[in-house]
Amino acid sequence: MLTRYIARMDPVTIARWQFGITTVYHWFFVPITLALSFIVAIFQTLWVRSGNDKYLRLTKFYGKLFLINFAMGVVTGIVQEFQFGMNWSEYSRFVGDIFGAPLALEALLAFFMESVFLGLWIFGWDRLPQKIHAACIWMVAIGTNLSAIFILAANSFMQNPQGGVYNPVTDRAEMADFGAVLTNPVLLWALPHTLMASWLTASALVAAVSGWHLSKLNRTAAAAEEADGADAEPAKPKDNTEAAHRFAATFAAIAMLVSGVGLTLTGDESGKIMTQVQPMKMAAAEALYESAGGDGSGAPFSILTIGTLDGSRPLFAIEVPNLLSFLATGTWDGRVQGINELKEAHAQGQLVDPTNELQRAYADHMRAWGVETATPIIPVTYWSFRLMIGLGMAAVGVAVLLLWFLRKGKLPPNHIIWTLLMIAMTLGPLFANSFGWIFTEMGRQPWLVSGVLPTMAGISPGVTATEMLISVIGYTLVYGALAVVEVGLMLKYIKLGLPEVEPVQQITDDDDVLSFAY
Amino acid sequence: MIMEPSTLQLVWFGLVAVLWIGFLVLEGFDFGVGMLIPYLGRNDKERRVLVNTIGPLWDGNEVWLITAGGAMFAAFPGWYATLFSAMYLPFFLILLALIVRGLAFEYRAKRPEQSWKYRWDRGASIGSFVVPFVLGVGFSNFVIGMPVAVAEGRASVHVFTGGFWSLFSPFALLGGVVFVALFLFHGAIFIALKTRGEVHERAKLFAERLGLGTIGGGAIWLLWSNFAYGTGASGWILALVAAAGLVMAWYMVRADRDGWAFVGTAVATVVIGISIFLRMYPDLGFDNSAAAATPLNIVTASASPTTLTIMTWTAAFFIPIVLAYQGWTYWVFRRRLSTKNIPDDAHAPEPVA
Numbered sequence: 001m002l003t004r005y006i007a008r009m010d011p012v013t014i015a016r017w018q019f020g021i022t023t024v025y026h027w028f029f030v031p032i033t034l035a036l037s038f039i040v041a042i043f044q045t046l047w048v049r050s051g052n053d054k055y056l057r058l059t060k061f062y063g064k065l066f067l068i069n070f071a072m073g074v075v076t077g078i079v080q081e082f083q084f085g086m087n088w089s090e091y092s093r094f095v096g097d098i099f100g101a102p103l104a105l106e107a108l109l110a111f112f113m114e115s116v117f118l119g120l121w122i123f124g125w126d127r128l129p130q131k132i133h134a135a136c137i138w139m140v141a142i143g144t145n146l147s148a149i150f151i152l153a154a155n156s157f158m159q160n161p162q163g164g165v166y167n168p169v170t171d172r173a174e175m176a177d178f179g180a181v182l183t184n185p186v187l188l189w190a191l192p193h194t195l196m197a198s199w200l201t202a203s204a205l206v207a208a209v210s211g212w213h214l215s216k217l218n219r220t221a222a223a224a225e226e227a228d229g230a231d232a233e234p235a236k237p238k239d240n241t242e243a244a245h246r247f248a249a250t251f252a253a254i255a256m257l258v259s260g261v262g263l264t265l266t267g268d269e270s271g272k273i274m275t276q277v278q279p280m281k282m283a284a285a286e287a288l289y290e291s292a293g294g295d296g297s298g299a300p301f302s303i304l305t306i307g308t309l310d311g312s313r314p315l316f317a318i319e320v321p322n323l324l325s326f327l328a329t330g331t332w333d334g335r336v337q338g339i340n341e342l343k344e345a346h347a348q349g350q351l352v353d354p355t356n357e358l359q360r361a362y363a364d365h366m367r368a369w370g371v372e373t374a375t376p377i378i379p380v381t382y383w384s385f386r387l388m389i390g391l392g393m394a395a396v397g398v399a400v401l402l403l404w405f406l407r408k409g410k411l412p413p414n415h416i417i418w419t420l421l422m423i424a425m426t427l428g429p430l431f432a433n434s435f436g437w438i439f440t441e442m443g444r445q446p447w448l449v450s451g452v453l454p455t456m457a458g459i460s461p462g463v464t465a466t467e468m469l470i471s472v473i474g475y476t477l478v479y480g481a482l483a484v485v486e487v488g489l490m491l492k493y494i495k496l497g498l499p500e501v502e503p504v505q506q507i508t509d510d511d512d513v514l515s516f517a518y
Numbered sequence: 519m520i521m522e523p524s525t526l527q528l529v530w531f532g533l534v535a536v537l538w539i540g541f542l543v544l545e546g547f548d549f550g551v552g553m554l555i556p557y558l559g560r561n562d563k564e565r566r567v568l569v570n571t572i573g574p575l576w577d578g579n580e581v582w583l584i585t586a587g588g589a590m591f592a593a594f595p596g597w598y599a600t601l602f603s604a605m606y607l608p609f610f611l612i613l614l615a616l617i618v619r620g621l622a623f624e625y626r627a628k629r630p631e632q633s634w635k636y637r638w639d640r641g642a643s644i645g646s647f648v649v650p651f652v653l654g655v656g657f658s659n660f661v662i663g664m665p666v667a668v669a670e671g672r673a674s675v676h677v678f679t680g681g682f683w684s685l686f687s688p689f690a691l692l693g694g695v696v697f698v699a700l701f702l703f704h705g706a707i708f709i710a711l712k713t714r715g716e717v718h719e720r721a722k723l724f725a726e727r728l729g730l731g732t733i734g735g736g737a738i739w740l741l742w743s744n745f746a747y748g749t750g751a752s753g754w755i756l757a758l759v760a761a762a763g764l765v766m767a768w769y770m771v772r773a774d775r776d777g778w779a780f781v782g783t784a785v786a787t788v789v790i791g792i793s794i795f796l797r798m799y800p801d802l803g804f805d806n807s808a809a810a811a812t813p814l815n816i817v818t819a820s821a822s823p824t825t826l827t828i829m830t831w832t833a834a835f836f837i838p839i840v841l842a843y844q845g846w847t848y849w850v851f852r853r854r855l856s857t858k859n860i861p862d863d864a865h866a867p868e869p870v871a
Contacts, residue, residue, distance in 0.1 A: 071624035074577065075617040081587055085602030086609060090675060092602075096595020097821045104588035105832055111581045112840045116847055119574035127850055167822070171674045172595070174822040460603035461669050462677035471610045478614060482621065489628050507853070510714070514859050517566060518573045518627040 009465045012456045015087040018472040020441075022079050024434045025479050029073035031433050034148060034195065035202035036066045037141035039252070044134045054244035057498040062206060062248070063137075064499075067122065068489050072482065074115070079475065081107075087468060091448055091458030097174045098164045098181060099154050106150035113143030126507045126515040145195065152194060156187035159440070160277040160353070161449050166361035173358055173452070185273045193266035197392070197436065199259040201429040204395050207252035208422035209494050210245040211402050215418045217242050218411040241498055242411075250406060253399040260396035267389075268327060275328040275336070277353045278450055281443035282328050283339045284381035294335025298322030304386070339375055346372045352451030359451040369454045374446040384439040388432045395428035521817040523800060526826040530593035531799065531816050533833065537589055539791035541582035542653075543704075543784050548576045550705010552619050552646025553698075555639045558709065558720050562632060563857045565639060569623060570860070571712040574851050576623060578844055580616070592829055596676065596819030597802045604664055604678030608652045608685065615652075619645030630863055647698060654697025657794050658690035658739075660803025661747050667808040676804070676814040689742055696739045699732040700764075700790075704783040707767060711776040715856040722771060725779070729768035736764055736786070740793075749797050756793040760786045 040063050047055035081103060084092045092099070117139035124133050157163070163180030164173040175181070275282045283289075292299035301323035306316040325334040337345075346352075351359045359366070366372065398421055405412040412418055444450055448458040504515050523531075551572050559565030572579075590598040602609055622642035626635045665684075669675035706728060709721035740757040748754075767782025797803075799816065806813035820826070853859075 067624065068628065071621055075620040078580075078584060078616055079613050081584055081591075082602055082609060082613060085587075085591065085598045086606050087603075089599035089603035092591065093595050093599035093675065096591055096598060097825050100588070100592030100595055100598070100821065101825055101829060104585070104592035104829060107581060107585035107588040108833065108836050108840065111584055112578065112844065115577040115581050116840075116844050119578055120847055120850060123570075123574040124850065170822075171672065175825045175828070178824075178828050460599075460606075461675065462600075462679075463603050463606050467606045467682075470607065474610065474614060478617065482617075485621075485625070489625065492629070510853065511856075511858050513861050514570075514855075515861070517570045517860050518623065 009469065011463065011465045011468050012459050014465055014468040014472055015459055016455065018087060018468065018475065019083065020438070021472065021479070022076065022083065022475055023441075024437065025483075026073065026076040026080055027433055027437055028430060029069050029076065030148075031194075031198035031201040031430070032069045032205060033066070033073045033144050033202075034198035036062065036069070036205065037137065037144050039202060039206060039255075040066050041134070041137040041141050042251075043248075044137055048130055048134045052240075053501055054240040054247065056501045057240070058244050058248050060501060061493075061498045062209075064493050065205070065209070065490060067118075068486065068493065070118065072486050076479070086471075087460055087463065088448075088458045089460035089462070091453065094172045094453055094458065095157070095164075095449060097172060098157055101175070101178065102150040102154040102181070106147050110143050110147035110150065113146070114140050115143075117143065123514075123516060125504050126512075148194060148198075149191060152191050153182055153184065153187050155440075156184040156190055157181055158447075158449050159190075159444060160184055160186045160273075161356060161358045161452055164358045166358060173362070173449070176357075186270070186277065189266050189270040189273055193263060193270055196259040196262040196266060197429065197433055200256055200263060200392060200395065201433060203252040203255035203259065204399070204425050204429045205252075207249050207256060207399055207402055208426040210249035210252065211406075211412060211425075212419060212422045212494075213245045213497060214242065214249060214406070215412040215414045215422075217245070218414040244498055246406060249402060253402045253406075256396055256399040257403075260392065260399075263392060271327045272330055277356070278444065279337050280339065280342050280352070280375060281381070283337060283342060284376040284378055284443050285385040285439065286324055286336075287378050287382040288324070288336060288338045289340050291338040291341045292336055293322075293325040293329075293333055296333060298325035298331075298333040299328070299336040300324055301327060305382075339378070343373050343375065352447070356451060358449075362452050366452060366454070369457055371446040371454045371456070376443050376445045381439055381443045384435040384442065388435040388439060391428040391432035391435065395425050395432070398422075398425040398428075523816045523820075524823070524826075526823060526830060527816050527820045529830060530589070530820070530826060531795075534586060534589050534593065535791070535795035537582055537586035538795070539788055541579070541586055542791055543787045544579035544582060545576070546650070546701045546787055547705045547708035548572050548579055549646040549650045549701040550703070551709060552622075552642045552705075553702055554643075554705055554709065554721070554724070556636070556643050558706075558717060558724060559639075562635060562863075563860050564717050565635070566627070566860045567713055567717050567855050567857055568709060569626065569642075570855055571709060573623065574847060577620070578847065580620070589829075593821050593826060594802070594816070594819040595821060596674070596814055600666060600676045600678060600804070600814060600819075601802075604666075604680075605656055605685075607682060608656055612649050612652050615645040615648035617645075618642075619649070650697040650701045651694040654694035655685060655690045657697070658687075658693030658743075659685055661693075661743050661794055661797050662687065662689060663747075663801065663805030664803060665805040665808060666814050668812055673812040674818065676809060679808065689739075689746070692735070692739050692742070696732075696735045699728065699735050700783070700787060703728050703732040703764075703767065704780075704787060707771055707776065707779045707783055710771065711780050712854055713856060714854045715858070717856065718854075722774075722776075725771045726768070729764070729771065733761065733764045733768060736790075737761055740790075743793075743797070747797060749793070752796060753793055756789050756796070760789040760793070763789060 040059055043055050043062065044059040046052070047059055117136045120128065121133065121136040121140060124136060128136070161173070162184050163175065163177045165176040167174045271282065286302065287305065288299065298321065300319040300321045303318040303320065322332045324336055326332050328334060328336045351363060353359060401421070402412065446454055448455045505512070507514065551568055555565050555568050559568050587598070590601070618641045622638040622645065626638040626642075629635070665679045666676040667679045669677050703725060706721045706725035710718055710725060713721065740760060744753050744757055763782045763786030765782075767779045767786065770776075770779035770782055801813065801815045802819060804814050806815065812818070821829075
């Protein structure tokens with residue numbers, strides 16, 4: 001019974017779920033790593049330049065959170081590289097000539113750099129001169145961010161397959177112009193968009209953690225005042241905990257505002273590119289069934305729609321007039337193609353992007369699959385698009401609030417609502433990242449390579465549904481257990497607060513005790 | 519269909535081999551150390567000595583595997599596609615094991631409780647066992663040749679036809695055991711080389727005891743592969759060199775020459791790797807008898823000349839840089855460790871909350 005059910009299950013569906021689960025999970029850790037590496041590097045550099053211990057305490061404290069997070073990013077990243085070959089072997093064979101190169105370069109240029117220099121940074125406090133040691137964390141940061149360039153180049157090829165040609169002899173897409181792959185307009189806007197999303201995510205973590213600690217100091221201050229007069233406590237050495245957290249929270253909250261602005265601008269440009277190369281994705285983002293705008297009026301952007309998203313009239317909708325036209329075309333009355341018009345055009349033989357060389361060359365093979373009139377799952381694209389924007393913006397809103405509470409040397413309120421607000425500020429951008437990628441990948445459907453290779457055509461022909469089911473269940477269980485461990489460790493170290501620091505002695509003798517060891 | 523491979527195809531076959539072999543030599547001792555943590559470390563401080571011998575190095579060593587995979591993807595998409603889908607469940611196991619052992623090294627010290635640490639140690643040990651065992655089974659199957667056939671109507675798509683259970687032939691299982699023994703030996707010698715005091719002595723003793731078994735098992739596997747799946751005179755010469763490396767390692771560890779012993783196991787690993795990749799030329803470890811007209815080999819699996827050229831220039835420029843800085847870390851962390859070097863567990867001021 002069970003085996004018969006499994007045998008009927010579609011390997012494509014299972015493989016897609018596996019990719020979704022493992023990728024969304026992996027991407028919880030990556031955005032934090034991408035920007036927190038720079039933030040820690042900045043803290044350490046401030047310490048090296050000023051000698052002020054508060055920066056060293058911040059370096060060690062956020063460095064620890066960075067490492068806990070980085071380890072998860074590394075181990076879940078290995079799965080990513082190999083599941084292309086395991087689950088999507090025909091995809092790998094078909095585009096490997098183009099898609100493989102950025103992955104190989106990512107390993108050679110970025111992964112070696114981040115791993116090796118991270119080892120030097122973790123264990124090198126007492127073995128490297130101060131400045132060289134600080135340079136190591138900068139190398140880690142540069143390495144991790146280099147890796148973002150390559151993997152986004154690979155992904156951008158899937159959204160807008162430029163730089164490739166079809167070779168009928170080898171029956172695959174081949175590299176025509178590597179420069180075109182690296183200057184893909186989708187990449188040029190997705191890269192800054194992703195990096196700023198990472199800055200928003202990592203800064204939100206820092207702002208929330210330091211913001212929370214500051215609110216706890218507020219209680220300590222109140223308690224100290226109450227106790228004042230009763231018995232005078234012995235004078236403590238000047239504590240820089242508050243100064244350190246205040247610096248970190250302010251720095252991070254400002255970084256959130258800057259990245260919020262950057263995200264809006266780069267997201268807007270990405271939308272215009274998307275309208276050109278993946279018009280169906282733009283229509284799906286808006287659940288726009290009938291084309292709108294262009295006749296003197298503009299297409300409205302819906303903030304919220306209650307009712308069905310199947311093209312019938314909504315029950316309730318909040319809309320901003322003309323905004324969709326602007327997002328898609330850059331003019332307030334530009335015409336935006338709707339899902340129905342695009343479906344009709346695709347049925348008539350129009351390609352996803354009629355100017356794309358690879359789509360033209362492969363068109364006959366592509367049509368044999370008969371998916372060209374399929375659309376993305378509209379509720380998924382509609383809501384993921386809104387959640388991405390909404391959660392990101394909400395976090396920026398909390399950052400403004402945090403800055404307001406920190407004005408003129410004040411401390412935030414020591415209240416459960418503040419704690420909840422800080423937790424929400426951390427999770428908002430994290431999930432905004434997830435929804436952004438869910439939108440990007442689900443909005444590309446039914447394609448694996450936009451307009452060229454249907455998703456179902458990329459599956460491994462030799463792998464059974466049972467095998468895929470075993471792996472998707474295995475990953476999910478292991479990832480679930482590790483999530484508990486990871487969050488537990490993060491919370492433990494967040495609560496421990498800034499560590500005390502001592503001057504580091506360089507190792508000179510075989511019997512010297514190491515300043516740091518696992 | 520006989521085609522001559524181009525120079526670039528040969529270069530990239532060689533580079534893929536170098537990356538895999540580099541991974542086996544470097545991460546090989548990490549696997550050994552990982553497996554031995556619970557057995558050579560009698561208390562937490564001793565275990566920490568063991569973990570710290572590879573602490574700064576293991577992650578960089580593992581990147582050799584990622585780069586090998588990336589290089590296969592870019593330079594031989596057909597190889598990458600057919601191999602990893604054929605080895606689906608074995609590779610799934612490897613990935614899970616790599617996840618657990620990687621986190622074990624990074625997370626064991628993150629809480630003070632002994633139960634937490636020892637649980638991660640067990641994870642590191644099991645994970646470090648699973649990976650070389652499955653790799654040994656896998657590489658033995660490449661030596662045998664994994665049967666492939668052309669997918670229906672598509673001459674350039676190759677599918678593995680052997681089925682999951684065919685991977686576990688006696689020769690392949692022996693290969694798994696030999697890989698485990700080899701890396702235990704390699705790792706124990708690495709520990710001896712990188713430690714002082716009691717841990718050093720214990721690792722030396724373990725290497726001495728294990729050495730003969732590794733030499734014996736390795737010899738059987740090498741003889742078997744040369745008799746059954748031979749590559750002629752070169753195969754026999756390589757087998758002799760590999761055996762000589764193992765014997766040298768065993769002799770040197772007894773003579774207290776840890777450095778030379780390490781050279782011995784490293785040479786043996788390299789040479790076994792070379793002999794496997796020699797055997798995999800030109801069919802990449804596949805058995806093409808069911809696809810004789812359109813085989814999967816170094817020519818048909820390869821990327822286009824354009825991609826290979828781009829990759830070659832990048833590799834020529836960056837590989838020396840990577841080797842230089844990775845070599846530098848080995849220099850920075852060259853000191854031997856003992857329990858005296860390990861700081862006390864400094865856990866933690868009271869939480870603020």
